[in-house]
Amino acid sequence: MSTVLQHYNHLHQIPELGFQEHQTAAYIANELEKAGYKVTRNINNTTGIVAEYDSGKPGPVLALRADMDALGHIIDGVHCARHTCGHDGHSSILLTAAEELIKEGSIKQGRLKLIFQPAEELGSGALAMIAGGAIDDVDMIIGLHLRPKDECPKGFASPAMYYSASTTVEVNIHGIPAHGARPHLGVNALDAAMMAIQAVNTIHLAPSLTYSVKATRCICDAGVTNAIPSKAYVCWDLRAPTNPAMDELKAKTLQAIKLSVEAIGAKADIEVSKEIPAAEIDNEVSQIITEAIVDVLGSEGLKDPIFTPGGEDFFNYPIERNVKAGFWGLGCDLTPGLHHPEMKFDLSALENGVKITKACALKVLG
Ligand SMILES: [Zn+2]
Ligand SMILES: [Zn+2]
Incomplete structure (x- = not known):
């Protein structure tokens, strides 16, 4: 024994x-x-x-x-x-x-x-x-x-x-704060976060691949309800069956986040915080x-x-x-x-x- x-x-x-x-x-x-x-x-x-x-x-x-x-x-x-x-x-x-x-x-x-x-x-x-x-x-x-x-x-x-393969992408979005009555003077980080989430959801790899990418956390709070929030945090979880497929998924994700956030005048600090290879x-x-x-x-x-x-x-x-x-x-x-x-x-x-x-x-x- x-x-x-x-x-x-x-x-x-x-x-x-x-x-x-x-x-x-x-x-x-x-x-x-x-x-x-x-x-x-x-x-x-x-x-x-x-x-x-x-x-x-x-x-x-x-x-x-x-x-x-x-x-x-x-x-x-x-x-x-x-x-x-x-x-x-x-x-x-x-x-x-x-x-x-x-x-x-x-x-x-x-x-x-x-x-x-x-x-x-x-x-x-x-x-x-x-x-x-x-x-x-x-x-x-x-x-x-x-x-x-x-x-x-x-x-x-x-x-x-x-x-x-699995990858975690964490993003801090920086907008411009403003009074809720004057949104044209600010850049709403919550809007930017939403744009980024939508943009990532439009990403496709070949359907034969078992991949996924989805937002798993979103935090945005100006502390009051009558101001334009200037900071947001969003996290995405990425999965792909091979390392080359993950490279493609990650590149598309990072580009979608950057371009969509910048499209409304905000900035994205993007960190790939965890990567496990296939x-x-x-x-x-x-x-x-x-x-x-x-x-x-x-x-x-x-x-x-x-x-x-x-x-x-x-x-x-x-x-x-x-x-x-x-x-x-x-x-x-x-x-x-x-x-x-x-x-x-x-x-x-x-x-x-x-x-x-x-x-x-x-x-x-x-
Ligand atoms: Zn385990
Ligand atoms: Zn284990």
């Missing part, structure tokens, strides 16, 4: 938000040291951890990555952190697989690196690890995520998760994962690749550095859905996660 449930139960009780995973990281780092890894803590002054095992023989450098952060929810009126994206599951799977790989002495060549990253939900944890040099010497990196039951039930796994999956790595899934679950447990509108900051690794990447999905009868405050899954599926993770590692380093 593996220790995965023990690790999971511990991590599940100490959910922490992005970049605040202090207890989580301390627990994982201590356990990795006990298992025999060379552990580096506080990568790039964050809670991120890199652990390494060198076989002493030449060979590839394989990185396995898990995320550690929980989500913030408001439950019964109280702000709290809760593991509703299953990152405690990912960390306990990777930690257990790492322990067993060393205990069984099965790594015969190359080096194994374990990346426990903070702040996936904030979209900036992977970038912090990359800036800290975590994958500078890595040839190949593999990540995983628990999947909702309707997408991939327990007993199944998908060898490739094609996540979409999946960049390497076929060779997908093949390794496919074989690992078949070894553990049989060919009947192998699902097709999954295309999802969700975002995953993992794909910064292959985009920022020249590493081959693969990302797989683990079926665990997860309901009612990821990020739902009452999210739950069948804990016995964690064992499948450990076995598939080990099988992936041994196909590269065994």
